[in-house]
Amino acid sequence: MSSPRAILSALVLSAALTAGLFAPMSRADVVTADGATYQPLWPFASQDEADRWLRDGAGDEQWHADPQATALRFTRDFLGFFEIDRTTSFTEEADEAWVGVGYPLPNGENTTAATLHLVRFGAAEDAPWEVVGSVDDTLTLSTPPYGHLAGIAIDAGGTVTGVDESLHLQAKQSTQPDALGTYCCLAAGGSASEWSTTLELSDRPQPGAVTLVVWTGGHVAEVEDFAITGLRAD
Template sequence: MTSTPTTHAPGGSAPPLGSARLQPIWPFTTLAQAQAWQRDYRSGGHQPWHLDPAQTALSFTKGYLGFKEVDRVSSRSVNGRDARIGVGLSTPETTGTAAVIHLVRFGTAPDAPWEVVGTDDSTFSLTAPGYGSFARSPLVTGGRITGVDEGIHVQVRQPSSAAPLGSSCCTPAGGEDQPWTVTVPYSGAKDPVLTVIASTGGHIAEVERFSVTAVRTG
C-alpha cells in the first residue's frame, strides 16, 4: 500500500489502533486477542517479543508471510505508539530494504502489543484494492513498480490459515514507475481482515521487495 496514517497517543475514547482507519493485519485479529496476550504476559512473561516492534516486524515477514530470506532490520523509527521498521536481506549482494512495515500499539495500555497495520511503499506499491476496503473474489490488485525484468507474485492470506487463500504468479512488469495489475481468485476467508501481499524478486533472492495492504471481509 502507499502509506498508512501516523497515529497519535490515544485518549480515553480513541480507537484501539489509534485511528479508525487502521486495520489489524497481524499477529492479532481482534482487540480481545491482544488483551488476552497482555494478561498472559503480565502473569507469566508470555511471548515478550510482542513488545518489540522490530521483532514483531521480522516475525511477520518470516513467519506469517514466509519470506525467510528477509531476516534483518534495515531501519527503525519509533515515535510513541507508532513505528516504521525496515526489513531486508542479509546477503553480500545487498543491504537494502525489502519493505518498511508500519506498526502501532494495539490498545491503550503502556504494555499494549505491537500490531502490523501495513507498509510504506516507494518503488513498488500495492494501491488496489484500497486499504480497508471490502473484499470479494476474484480480487483485482495493482500498483506501480520501478525495476527490470520483474515478476510480481500476489497472495491473499489470513492469520488463521497457514496456506494462502489464493495466489497469482508471476505477472511480468518493469520500467520506470509503471502500472501493474492482476486478478486473484481466493476462497476460504473467515477472518475479519485479510492480507494482500505483492512481492517481486528473482535477481539475487526469491523476494527482494514486497508490499502489503489490508481488506475487510464484512
C-alpha cells in the same frame, strides 16, 4: 519532507474517502490515540486476543512487546519470506512504528525489501504491537484501497520500478493456516510502471482482516521487494 506517519495517514484517509468506508467499525479494528483506524493483520486477530496476551503475561512471547521483532516474525512466520532476516531502519512515534526489513546483498551491504507499519493494539502503554500495513516505494500496492471489502476475486494493482520483474500475489488471514489464494506471475518492469491483475481466491475469506501481499525477486534473492495492504471481510 513529510513524516512516514503523515504520508500513511493521508493514504488511509484518501482510501477511505474513495471507497466510502465510513461504516461502523468492527471490534477487530485497531484505533490509535489520534483516531486513525487500521486493519489488524498480524499477529492478533482481535482486541480480545491482544488484551489476553497483556493480561496473562508475556511468557515465551515477549517479542510482542518489540516492534522490530514483530516485523521480522511477520515476514518469516506469516508471509514465509525466510531470506528477509534483519531490520534495516526503525522509527517510533508514540503508539506507531515503522520498521524496514531486508536482506544482505552479495557485497555484504543490507538492502530494504519493505517498510512495515505497526501500531500498539490497545490503549495501554505496554500494549503489544500489530502489523497494519506498509509504506511503499519501488513496488506499490494501491488497488484495492486500504480497508476495502475483499471478495472471492481481488483486482490488484500499483506501480513497479525495476528490470525483468516477476510479480507474485497472495491473500492471507492470520486466522487460517493456508493462503486464501496465490497468483504467479505477472511480468513487469520500467520506472514507476503501472501493473494490474486479478487474484482469484479459493474460498471466501472469514470475517476479519485480510492481508494482500505482492512481491518480486529472482535477481539476488527470492523476495527482493514486497508491499502489503490491509483489506477486510464481513
